[in-house]
Amino acid sequence: MSKRKNKSKKRHQGNANKGGGPNKGKAPRSGPPKKGKPPRHRGQKSVTAEVTCTGLTHEGKGIAQWKNEKLEVPHLLPGERAEVIISQKGKFTDVELKHVIEASKERVDPPCPYYYECGGCQLQHMSNATQADFKQQAINELMKPFAKPAPIFTMEHPYDYRNKSHTTYGMNHKRQVVGGLYEQNSHDIIDMDQCLIHDPKADDIANTIKEYMRKTKMQPYNEDTGHGFLRHVLIKVGKVSGEIMVVLVAASSEFKGKNNFVKTMRKGHPEITTMLLNVNKRDTSVVLGDQEKVLFGKGTITDTLCGLEFEISAKSFYQINPVQTEKLYGKAIEMAELSGKETVIDAYCGIGTIGLVASKKAGNVIGVELNKDAVKDAIRNSKRNGVTNARFYQGDAGKFMVDMAARGEKADVVIMDPPRSGSDEAFLSSVVKLKPEKVVYVSCNPETQARDLEYLTKNGYKVEGIQPVDMFPQTYHVETVAKLVRG
Numbered sequence: 368m369s370k371r372k373n374k375s376k377k378r379h380q381g382n383a384n385k386g387g388g389p390n391k392g393k394a395p396r397s398g399p400p401k402k403g404k405p406p407r408h409r410g411q412k413s414v415t416a417e418v419t420c421t422g423l424t425h426e427g428k429g430i431a432q433w434k435n436e437k438l439e440v441p442h443l444l445p446g447e448r449a450e451v452i453i454s455q456k457g458k459f460t461d462v463e464l465k466h467v468i469e470a471s472k473e474r475v476d477p478p479c480p481y482y483y484e485c486g487g488c489q490l491q492h493m494s495n496a497t498q499a500d501f502k503q504q505a506i507n508e509l510m511k512p513f514a515k516p517a518p519i520f521t522m523e524h525p526y527d528y529r530n531k532s533h534t535t536y537g538m539n540h541k542r543q544v545v546g547g548l549y550e551q552n553s554h555d556i557i558d559m560d561q562c563l564i565h566d567p568k569a570d571d572i573a574n575t576i577k578e579y580m581r582k583t584k585m586q587p588y589n590e591d592t593g594h595g596f597l598r599h600v601l602i603k604v605g606k607v608s609g610e611i612m613v614v615l616v617a618a619s620s621e622f623k624g625k626n627n628f629v630k631t632m633r634k635g636h637p638e639i640t641t642m643l644l645n646v647n648k649r650d651t652s653v654v655l656g657d658q659e660k661v662l663f664g665k666g667t668i669t670d671t672l673c674g675l676e677f678e679i680s681a682k683s684f685y686q687i688n689p690v691q692t693e694k695l696y697g698k699a700i701e702m703a704e705l706s707g708k709e710t711v712i713d714a715y716c717g718i719g720t721i722g723l724v725a726s727k728k729a730g731n732v733i734g735v736e737l738n739k740d741a742v743k744d745a746i747r748n749s750k751r752n753g754v755t756n757a758r759f760y761q762g763d764a765g766k767f768m769v770d771m772a773a774r775g776e777k778a779d780v781v782i783m784d785p786p787r788s789g790s791d792e793a794f795l796s797s798v799v800k801l802k803p804e805k806v807v808y809v810s811c812n813p814e815t816q817a818r819d820l821e822y823l824t825k826n827g828y829k830v831e832g833i834q835p836v837d838m839f840p841q842t843y844h845v846e847t848v849a850k851l852v853r854g
């Protein structure tokens with residue numbers, strides 16, 4: 368591990384739980400515009416005002432009244448008095464924290480030096496206890512019409528938890544290669560050597576790639592001109608197995624110097640077990656393209672979760688925080704109250720994780736998932752773990768359920784874990800027709816979950832329990848699992 372990393376580790380372990388810190392009452396780093404960059408407020412009408420924070424938005428921004436406007440101030444805490452910069456951007460009002468005049472005792476020094484520039488984390492200025500309290504209150508409020516949520520499952524060491532990271536590469540104004548994450552609300556890259564929620568091994572690899580690019584002719588892709596080669600690097604780490612996948616996302620399939628690159632990376636990082644080239648020629652914010660080529664290794668990694676082994680492809684979904692996932696899945700299976708006889712549907716099943724864990728306690732499991740690669744992984748995973756009572760199908764979960772209901776088929780338990788947008792009416796109305804005794808709804812977006820719970824509770828189901836899980840510490844995101852019973 369590099370010296371830089373040790374230093375920073377010390378920083379975040381030292382501060383994460385304390386209330387207050389040296390930044391108390393001082394302006395955060397985001398204040399003065401940086402050299403070489405235009406000031407953020409040039410050409411915009413901006414004013415400085417003093418405000419008092421009265422609450423938090425669901426994204427963790429401070430709420431403050433200014434004249435007749437309700438402002439949302441990033442990094443401000445309830446009770447704090449602060450100077451803010453208010454700028455008008457067309458119809459939108461942009462607010463930036465300039466200086467905290469009176470700090471809350473819940474404020475801590477964010478351990479990450481890039482925190483105020485980067486949009487990745489939003490809550491590092493809150494102590495761990497305050498973050499938990501903020502998430503609990505948000506879920507309690509949202510779920511009020513349904514049931515009282517249980518106390519949130521927090522994480523003991525809420526850093527270094529991500530098993531998947533994306534690094535974007537580009538050139539700075541001095542034509543030097545930079546690599547890191549995007550600045551908040553922009554496509555400017557912050558040149559960073561670590562992100563405190565990433566797996567440190569992934570950041571070491573991303574830094575080696577940056578050094579390699581600086582020494583060779585490997586060019587980062589330029590979004591404006593369409594020239595250059597490397598767009599992003601996606602790294603997946605098997606936290607238990609130690610296997611590591613590196614995916615170079617490039618704008619072209621022509622990889623000049625491929626052999627030298629692979630040789631250098633394998634020599635410097637023998638922990639990399641597979642490397643792929645993914646070609647993304649599209650001009651979108653979607654990271655991965657359709658074309659994929661294995662550069663070495665088997666093209667997938669394997670990891671252990673809840674005592675089972677899972678093979679994971681580059682494009683398949685796999686929960687990003689395995690420590691908290693085990694708690695989440697444990698709760699979901701407990702809520703399903705399986706006796707060994709039930710037919711369980713694992714809808715939006717990804718690589719089959721929840722369904723395969725449930726299969727040990729169920730009669731049989733039917734998994735459905737849209738992503739082809741993930742379904743292949745799920746079938747392989749079921750064989751790998753000797754599971755004989757699970758089947759996996761590729762397709763839209765809504766259509767699959769409609770067809771099942773039309774055929775008059777039955778299910779005892781539906782476990783559903785849709786993407787952030789939630790489920791849809793086709794799916795939910797078919798659940799109502801299939802009449803499972805229980806529905807266990809896992810969600811990474813409690814707002815869409817609350818919308819879908821409203822549908823199900825209006826159509827014969829009752830919410831019997833809600834468990835929030837802090838799956839994404841330092842960010843405002845929360846995972847929840849809800850248990851619904853029929854009748």
Ligand SMILES: C[S@@+](CC[C@H](N)C(=O)[O-])C[C@H]1O[C@@H](n2cnc3c(N)ncnc32)[C@H](O)[C@@H]1O
Pocket residue numbers: 684685686714715716717718719720721735736737738741762763764765784785786787811
């Ligand atoms: C939040 S992930 C959950 C995956 C899995 N349950 C897990 O815990 O790893 C949501 C999954 O839904 C899949 N998905 C998205 N839209 C879908 C649809 N319309 N029908 C079926 N699956 C879908 C995604 O590909 C993704 O794998």
